[in-house]
Amino acid sequence: MHQSHHHHFSYSESERRQRQNPESILERLGLKTGMCFVDLKCNDGFFTVPAAKIVGSSGQIYAADIDNDALSRLEDKLKSNDITNTQVIYGPAESADVCRGCADMVFLGTVLHDFNDPLKALINCRTMLKENGVIYDYDWKKRGGQFGPPYEIRFSPDYVIKLATAAGLKVMQVDDFDDDFYLIKLGLETSPSQ
Numbered sequence: 564m565h566q567s568h569h570h571h572f573s574y575s576e577s578e579r580r581q582r583q584n585p586e587s588i589l590e591r592l593g594l595k596t597g598m599c600f601v602d603l604k605c606n607d608g609f610f611t612v613p614a615a616k617i618v619g620s621s622g623q624i625y626a627a628d629i630d631n632d633a634l635s636r637l638e639d640k641l642k643s644n645d646i647t648n649t650q651v652i653y654g655p656a657e658s659a660d661v662c663r664g665c666a667d668m669v670f671l672g673t674v675l676h677d678f679n680d681p682l683k684a685l686i687n688c689r690t691m692l693k694e695n696g697v698i699y700d701y702d703w704k705k706r707g708g709q710f711g712p713p714y715e716i717r718f719s720p721d722y723v724i725k726l727a728t729a730a731g732l733k734v735m736q737v738d739d740f741d742d743d744f745y746l747i748k749l750g751l752e753t754s755p756s757q
Contacts, residue, residue: 599618733749
């Protein structure tokens with residue numbers, strides 16, 4: 564079981580924004596007004612806050628993490644932005660009881676490699692999805708570089724596809740997102756029609 568190494572390479576929000584624009588990433592994923600969005604291992608809301616603004620008052624956000632300090636920073640950001648559509652949940656991705664069959668989109672933003680049990684986390688994500696809901700794994704490409712996590716803990720798309728298949732998920736799309744990141748879109752396996 565591997566431990567989280569995320570804090571070894573943490574960087575400020577402004578540094579992160581130079582490499583990732585959360586608003587344009589979420590728009591590219593098709594997040595829209597009124598949707599239900601789950602941000603797993605949300606940290607202090609780099610993606611949660613923009614998502615909450617995009618889905619608006621008719622939408623719902625669930626943001627889960629096990630870092631109490633990060634969650635309290637997120638709650639401060641939500642207050643200062645007058646955001647009321649977001650439920651902050653303390654719990655690990657593997658077992659956080661976020662919701663059942665509620666999510667239009669479950670988002671894993673550069674975090675899948677951090678989970679103690681990524682397969683169990685994906686199985687838990689599956690329980691959150693609406694029938695046509697999707698899971699997006701947005702992550703660092705498996706190569707060295709001065710930014711992001713160490714090479715040895717990064718997941719290749721092939722490895723994520725293996726995990727997703729084992730979790731009973733259907734791989735819908737694998738994209739070379741940009742120079743640093745890839746994006747994998749997962750959905751529910753539809754049962755064959757009778």
